[in-house]
Amino acid sequence: MNEAYRSGCPINLTLEVLGDRWSLIVIRDIMFGNRRHFRELLQNSEEGIASNILADRLKRLVERGLLSREDDPSHKQKGIYSLTEMSIRLVPIFAEMGAWGRRFMPVSEELSIRAQLLEEGGRPLWEDFMDELRVLHLHAPRDPAKPSVFDRLRAAYLEVVARNAAAADAAE
Amino acid sequence: MNEAYRSGCPINLTLEVLGDRWSLIVIRDIMFGNRRHFRELLQNSEEGIASNILADRLKRLVERGLLSREDDPSHKQKGIYSLTEMSIRLVPIFAEMGAWGRRFMPVSEELSIRAQLLEEGGRPLWEDFMDELRVLHLHAPRDPAKPSVFDRLRAAYLEVVARNAAAADAAE
DNA sequence: TTCAACTGATTGCTTTTTGCAACTGGTTTA
DNA sequence: TAAACCAGTTGCAAAAAGCAATCAGTTGAA
Incomplete structure (x- = not known):
């Protein structure tokens, strides 16, 4: 219930969602590299993101509406991550x-x-x-x-x- | 020799310098609020920055060329922080x-x-x-x-x- | 049918960063 | 001379990042 933001400043709020060292990197790779699966994001990562950080960021970005996740029909375990209007x-x-x-x-x-x-x-x-x-x-x-x-x-x-x-x- | 940066991607490099929860907040307050002294930045902070974090960020931003610091002639202890072309x-x-x-x-x-x-x-x-x-x-x-x-x-x-x-x- | 490779993660651990409150030593002002 | 002001610093706890190993379910080839 503590969805308490530090302030109502638009720059601050943008920073509260995206102001860390990995969130925008993940979105960048989906956007410009068209990487849509966990492994693609992990193994082709130019900056070498760790798997636990990637898992955490994907989860958080989906929760906050910057990504969506759907099942890949070709593989029961695969998820496909997509951009949303918010991240586009x-x-x-x-x-x-x-x-x-x-x-x-x-x-x-x-x-x-x-x-x-x-x-x-x-x-x-x-x-x-x-x-x-x-x-x-x-x-x-x-x-x-x-x-x-x-x-x-x-x-x-x-x-x-x-x-x-x-x-x-x-x-x- | 320190391979300082994670990659040569411009977005990544920007993120490595500014990708945290406070650096851009400090620059924003100097830029839009014209706050030039430590106390001004600390006490008028909309988001409530802690003094040690502020001190650390000011130091880091000066080191990296995003701010400059000069002595205030009106007060021997006061420093004046200014934007640089890089932060402008x-x-x-x-x-x-x-x-x-x-x-x-x-x-x-x-x-x-x-x-x-x-x-x-x-x-x-x-x-x-x-x-x-x-x-x-x-x-x-x-x-x-x-x-x-x-x-x-x-x-x-x-x-x-x-x-x-x-x-x-x-x-x- | 079996097994290796692949899937999206998770776990345990250490290091680094953040957040908070109290404090410091010096300066200016009334 | 005392109070207020100045730019930070210190010590400590909590959170986050980073790393390597591991997990259990899925798939596809032999």
């Missing part, structure tokens, strides 16, 4: 955080190419991306005319990875 | 967090009026506000023609406070 609307925050990190922190090229595209694309691109996430996660109808932002982000990322791998080979 | 550029993140919090969390009217103005003003207003913070915190030259965004945010906040106080009086 975090796209602008991710974009601004990515832009800030790119400007001030020692980012790697591979892991920041998507942030760069989001920054350059601006709000119109964010809106397209959010529409696409609604299709992917909320079973919203897809507009077949629109090219996929998700695929563009993915392609740009893979291109950088391939280019760097080729450069590394050539240098050997 | 958090304005878009604060604006987006405020917008998200207003949409999805149980915010109070008083504490969200400023977030509302920032959201409605959009990026042009954010740029004006950042210019103003540079004048206030980085000793940048002031453009006397520009009306102060800081004052507008402050006035809107005080107006809501006054209106609600009057309504409370009338109800007695």
Whole structure:
């Protein structure tokens, strides 16, 4: 019953839900990596999240409405985690955080190419991306005319990875 | 050699610096409340920060370049904390967090009026506000023609406070 | 039918961080 | 000269994070 928040300030309340070192990482991997199962999130984790922390965060994010969980019909134990409207609307925050990190922190090229595209694309691109996430996660109808932002982000990322791998080979 | 960071992802790096429950609260109070001294930050804290946590965060934020500290010439013990370019550029993140919090969390009217103005003003207003913070915190030259965004945010906040106080009086 | 690999977690343990209240040593003001 | 003010610090308990090993049910191939 102690759903007592520290204050009614919108920034504080956002921080009370997302202000820890892992919640946004989990949402980021679901959003940009399209990782939907526990194992995918655990084993592909760039930052090496521990299984108990992941389990705790998934549970908490579902409780708070930032994720939903449904059973995977192909495997009785598998759950599929999806974004909700609440977490899809975090796209602008991710974009601004990515832009800030790119400007001030020692980012790697591979892991920041998507942030760069989001920054350059601006709000119109964010809106397209959010529409696409609604299709992917909320079973919203897809507009077949629109090219996929998700695929563009993915392609740009893979291109950088391939280019760097080729450069590394050539240098050997 | 300390492999300091978990990954080179810009979102992760931003989170490693700001991803806790107090860092952004401290910066918010300096930015929007213009609180520049330890006691001001401690005693006016809406969320009730503890003195040891405040001391630790101020120290850490100065070390990481998000705040600067100088001595107050009027009092030998007083320090003046100022924003840096790095923290001034958090304005878009604060604006987006405020917008998200207003949409999805149980915010109070008083504490969200400023977030509302920032959201409605959009990026042009954010740029004006950042210019103003540079004048206030980085000793940048002031453009006397520009009306102060800081004052507008402050006035809107005080107006809501006054209106609600009057309504409370009338109800007695 | 059996068994190895895979599924989403859980357990036990240690380290780190947070939260709280009291306290410190120095400074300014009345 | 005493009270109020200043920026913190200290000691301790509780909570959270981090790590490695483990769990029991499910699946698919031999």
